[in-house]
Amino acid sequence: MAELGEPTETIQADICIVGAGGTGTAAAIQAADMGLKAVVIERLGGYGGSFIGTEGMTGLETKYTSGENCPVFAGAYNPTAPYGVKNALNTCLNYHHWIPSHKLHEAYFGQMKEIIDWLEGHGIVFADSIAIGAGPKIWHVYDKGNDASPGGHFMQCFGAEAERLGTEARFNTFGRQLIMEDGKVVGLLAEDEKGNVIKVEAPVVSIGTGGYANNHEFLYGVSETKNVNIQALGMECRDGDDVKMAKAAGAAMAEGLGTVMWCGPVTLGAVTATWTTDAYSAGVQPTLWLNQNGERFCKEDLWIDDFAGAGIAVRNQDRTFALFTETDTKRWEAQGPDGQVFSFGTSGTPLAKAREDLMNAEGCHVGDGYYTTCGGIKVNEKTQILDEEGQVIPDLYAGGSDAGGLYGDSYDVKFAPGSQAGWAVNSGCLAVKDAKEYPRQVAYSAGQRLP
Incomplete structure (x- = not known):
């Protein structure tokens, strides 16, 4: 500065x-x-x-x-x-x-x-x-x-x-x-x-x-994340300047400095600042999540009860892919999601916007989302x-x-x-x-x- x-x-x-x-x-x-x-x-x-x-x-x-x-x-x-x-x-x-x-x-x-x-x-x-x-x-x-x-x-x-x-x-x-x-x-x-x-x-x-x-840069420096793609959800003004301002005045950092409210897969290109979109909601459904080696790495319905645990599972991969099909999408439209999330929560909800967002995104490649540090x-x-x-x-x-x-x-x-x-x-x-x-x-x- x-x-x-x-x-x-x-x-x-x-x-x-x-x-x-x-x-x-x-x-x-x-x-x-x-x-x-x-x-x-x-x-x-x-x-x-x-x-x-x-x-x-x-x-x-x-x-x-x-x-x-x-x-x-x-x-x-x-x-x-x-x-x-x-x-x-x-x-x-x-x-x-x-x-x-x-x-x-x-x-x-x-x-x-x-x-x-x-x-x-x-x-x-x-x-x-x-x-x-x-x-x-x-x-x-x-x-x-x-x-x-x-x-x-x-x-x-x-x-x-x-x-x-x-x-x-x-x-x-x-x-x-x-x-x-x-x-x-x-x-x-x-x-x-x-x-x-x-x-x-x-x-x-x-x-x-x-x-x-x-x-x-700050987050990679203090957290345990290995995922090459991470996605903050929420306001864009949280840059840590005031944490550093306190440190410059003699403040110590707490144990667990890199603790993050990880929340699981976020489809790249489909979500920028919010978790209330249908594209995000589709990405965190308990379908099939694979890492860079094509391996399944967690029980996907973990997300429903413990999004933080699911987020940590994603954090520990280099890259993550969430796979689902048009059949899944039609089921969610007719019956509602497998896991209740935000706006994507009731049967009869059309997912045309989600399809549009996902078509513009990088396929099924996801980053690890998080709400806040x-x-x-x-x-x-x-x-x-x-x-x-x-x-x-x-x-x-x-x-x-x-x-x-x-x-x-x-x-x-x-x-x-x-x-x-x-x-x-x-x-x-x-x-x-x-x-x-x-x-x-x-x-x-x-x-x-x-x-």
Whole structure:
């Protein structure tokens, strides 16, 4: 990055939030609830970020998953007990081989009920609590109103709430450099689309910009993928700059830095940024998947219950091919898909557009698709960023896809569907709650210390 010029503007705030997706918007609204002045720096033109691609989030012991509605899950650590916080905690940590911090999981899972209620208090509507495949019914899917996308509708409502509460947001503006003094953060240098440098003086900075999914060089460098074709699904702005910005300020990277939410075959040329197309849905059906040697490498219906597991199976091949026939396509039109997925979900759905897309694609050659990265900056249970010695960098936080430490080698969709979306919101709130706890000089509050 070129050296920044002198700031043309200085803003004072109690907290500077980098990113206006689920994590950043949650942090901004939480800050407003606590009477803190937040400034949001966002590279896109409005609220949303990669969170618009989500459909629901994990919720445990909420009003939707309590009492008679509390699931009992055969795949749980304790399959005869209700699938509440304790059971889900042990189940997920076992799935991740106890690589993540149990304290981080406890902090996250333990406030899920509170966060679901908090979201509803800020205008978010949940349509239902459902399962993915044979998993537990804890996926709290959002109402999508009259919009096509549940996540898009969520962020439209959430962003409007942040505006209503008086959040100052600078859109089309990039976070460039953390300002450090005596080992602690005191603000951020940002740059708008015209090249103007903005200095934000704030005693707290929280980073939540969506990870590094679109930076293939970064991803190949830190993940285990062997597949020569990988395909990010979702927003195109996730390049890892803010993860690197934190590292330049002394942040350590969490174990599992290359953890990725792999999701299985994506037909090359047929899908660019979304997973709601019929061409994508056809490619992940349990037909026949072959690798570069013409070998079948996994049980294809794995995708239905555990898309992350199927994605890892594809990740470990050099090249992948998904084979299906016109007979399959006609069956899907008449009877619906073999595995229910997104828009491609009901009998009687014509697949003319899918055929057109697939004809324009590279035959049955697929890349390994992934929704997001989910391993990054090392944080503790309060989402405070840690340095290489495991010490807290004062007043610097990370959440959502920028933070690591929540997963082992893969995403836990079978045991906590929507855990990454839930983590985005929960981590944004955890950061602000912790920042409020400690007395410090607050720039915006005219030198008054926080109560």
